[in-house]
Amino acid sequence: MHPTLRHALLAFFISALIFATGFYVSNSINKFRLGQVQTIEQQIAIDTLSVETQFDLLSRLSCDSVNESTELSTELNALAVRLNYTEAQLGTSNPQVVQLKSEYSLLEIKDYLLMQQVAAKCHLKPVFVLYFYSNKGDCPDCDSAGNVLTYLRQTYPQLRVYSFDYNLDVGALRTLIGIYKIGNSLPAFVVNGTVTYGVTDLASIEKILPMQDLSTSTPTTTPKK
Helix, strand or coil, X not given: CCHHHHHHHHHHHHHHHHHHHHHHHHHHHHHHHHHHHHHHHHHHHHHHHHHHHHHHHHCCCCHHHCCCCCHHHHHHHHHHHXXXXXXXXXXXXXXXXXXXXXXXXXXXXXXXHHHHHHHHHXXXXXXXXXXXXXXXXXXXXXXXXXXXXXXXXXXXXXXXXXXXXXXXXXXXXXXXXHHHCCCCCCCEEEECCEEEECCCCHHHHHHCCCHXXXXXXXXXXXXXX
């Protein structure tokens, strides 16, 4: 075989191998991402049904079996982590991501309403924080505020944090924003009904929280700066 032809064939096989490898890796990544999306969709559906079932159970259960921190709260936090990862992988404008965040926001609102009923019925004192952020590049301090809230939520069982993308076009979310008259100066916080803007570090956020109502459990993580 002529050396030139041999070199050409070798180059062709190498190129084909590189293409096949790239295709395989890309296909595997896409399958993984699709699996992540489907898992989150399934979990949101399950958790939504769980919230609705808890509404019914509350009328029958004793308050002795209820506290500020529920299993659903733990699952909501874990679900938020998976959703954030999926958003980072697929992008904030991905239609599937937007749909998942919309469904998750509705689930959070349902849990918020449920826990308000629980608190009133059972004389509990959870601290509710509604956190509004934007990831369109117009809120450089939102990541910092979110990290601090994650730390505080992990530290204090009575602290219930609900995070919402301010820009989502979801009817229930727009109604919630309207009720508390949340402007677009983000990050914004609603702590037990009081609206605050712009706080981002640990000390500032702790000042807007009723720390006397929170437990004094030892922190298990260090907040990110």
